[in-house]
Every structure is written in structure tokens, then in C-alpha cells.
Amino acid sequence: MNFKSTLFFFSLFITSLAVLSQGTAEKPVDNPAGLIEQASLFSQKTLSITSDFTQEKEMSFLEEKVTSTGKFYFQKENLLRWEYLKPFHYVIILNNNRIRIIDEGEVKDYDAGSNRIFVEISGVMSGLVNGTLLQSDKFGQTWYDAAGCYRVVLTPRETMMKDFLAKIELKLSKQDFSVDELKMFEKSGDYTLITFRNKKMNETIAAEIFNVD
Numbered sequence: 001m002n003f004k005s006t007l008f009f010f011s012l013f014i015t016s017l018a019v020l021s022q023g024t025a026e027k028p029v030d031n032p033a034g035l036i037e038q039a040s041l042f043s044q045k046t047l048s049i050t051s052d053f054t055q056e057k058e059m060s061f062l063e064e065k066v067t068s069t070g071k072f073y074f075q076k077e078n079l080l081r082w083e084y085l086k087p088f089h090y091v092i093i094l095n096n097n098r099i100r101i102i103d104e105g106e107v108k109d110y111d112a113g114s115n116r117i118f119v120e121i122s123g124v125m126s127g128l129v130n131g132t133l134l135q136s137d138k139f140g141q142t143w144y145d146a147a148g149c150y151r152v153v154l155t156p157r158e159t160m161m162k163d164f165l166a167k168i169e170l171k172l173s174k175q176d177f178s179v180d181e182l183k184m185f186e187k188s189g190d191y192t193l194i195t196f197r198n199k200k201m202n203e204t205i206a207a208e209i210f211n212v213d
Contacts, residue, residue: 026151029143035150036134036141039177043131049074049178051199055084059190072196074129079210093212094125100212109212120161128170128179139168149174163187176201 029035050073057066070084080094091102097113127133134141138161139154154168164187171181178201182194 026144026146029145029150032141032143035143035177039134039172040131042177043129045202046130046178047076047202048205049129049199049201050203050205051196053082053197054195056193057190058192060188073205073209075205075210076130078126080125080129081209093210095210095212098212124168128182131177146171149180150177 050071053070053072055068055070057068059066068084068088069086070082072083073079073081078094078096080092082092084090089102089104091100093100093102094112097111099110099112101108101110123136124133127136133139133154134152138158139156142153142155144151144153150172152170152172154170156162156165156167166185166187166189168185169181169183170179171183172178173180178196178199180196182196183191184193185191
């Protein structure tokens with residue numbers, strides 16, 4: 001898989017709905033250590049997440065944003081499934097170091113461990129939902145206190161990540177520190193915005209959801 005294909009995959013994978021609010025009600029958090037600790041405690045109690053999502057992708061060469069909807073599944077430790085249902089059927093499964101992509105019925109398998117970019121992608125995606133990304137030294141962090149949420153701006157520090165990722169913005173629920181919105185800005189200025197809805201925590205997820213065999 002070449003770098004261009006990997007970058008496209010990353011855009012779909014992290015792939016983030018309306019621009020995050022940065023109004024006057026928002027204020028910087030001077031010492032976010034306590035919030036990071038609370039987010040970590042939440043993640044420790046979260047064994048699984050099931051959610052609907054809407055993804056909006058803005059690309060400079062397209063006049064209109066590309067909107068997709070689907071289902072998201074997460075189960076500890078490193079099991080993820082993004083299933084796009086509309087306007088096309090596209091599935092990405094991360095099962096530890098294995099990645100499966102199902103594109104309109106066509107199946108392709110990859111070993112994430114054999115590709116450093118895949119390793120980074122896997123780490124980012126798992127870290128976003130299990131809370132470890134907020135404790136990683138690979139990203140600088142700026143926290144803001146907004147109405148009903150905390151907004152966190154993550155800026156990559158490593159050269160490889162900087163080559164295609166400018167920053168990640170997270171909108172965290174003040175109730176349970178789960179991710180309500182995720183926005184990824186590419187170096188080009190394009191962005192992907194994902195909004196999570198109907199989140200269900202710690203419910204049993206069928207094993208075949210994450211099957212890559």
C-alpha cells in the first residue's frame with residue numbers, strides 16, 4: 001500500500017459534522033491534569049461502546065462536503081469496527097495488529113504491524129476511544145471549557161504524523177468524558193468531522209463483529 005492510499009485510508013478511518021463551537025462561552029483550561037485523570041478513570045470503566053455516527057468530509061477539490069453514516073463498535077483491548085452504511089457499504093475492522101477492509105463485498109487484509117503508518121493509525125484510533133491518547137506524549141494538548149463539553153486540541157509532535165496530520169479536535173462529554181465529536185485536520189487543510197450519537201456503553205457485542213478470520 002503506497003503512501004497516498006494510506007493517507008486516503010487514514011482520512012476515511014478517522015475519519016470528523018458542523019464546526020466545533022469556539023464561541024465566547026468557551027475558555028481555556030489552565031491545568032487540565034485533573035480532567036485527563038477523570039477521562040482516564042472513565043476509560044478504565046468502559047469495556048465496550050456501540051454508536052451511530054455521521055461523517056462529513058471536506059476536500060478542497062470538491063464543491064460539496066461528502067457525508068456518510070454508519071455504525072461504530074469498540075471493545076477492549078484493541079477491537080474496532082467502523083461500518084459505513086450510506087451512501088456506500090464500507091467496513092474497517094481493527095483486531096489487534098490485523099486490519100480488514102470490506103469494500104462492497106471485496107475483502108482485503110493487512111498486517112498493521114508491518115507498516116509503521118498503520119501502527120500509528122491503530123494507536124491513534126484505539127487511544128481515542130480508550131482514553132490513552134490523552135496521556136500520550138506524541139501530541140501536545142490544549143483544553144477548553146465550553147457549554148456542555150470539553151474541547152481538546154491535539155497537535156502531533158512526531159515528524160511522520162505531522163506530514164499529513166495538522167491536528168485533531170475532540171469534543172468530550174462532561175457527563176462521562178466519552179467522545180461526542182472528532183475532527184481531524186489534514187496538513188492540506190481538508191478535514192474529516194465525525195459525530196457520535198446513541199452511544200451505548202458496556203453492552204455485549206457479538207464476537208463476529210470484529211472477525212478477521
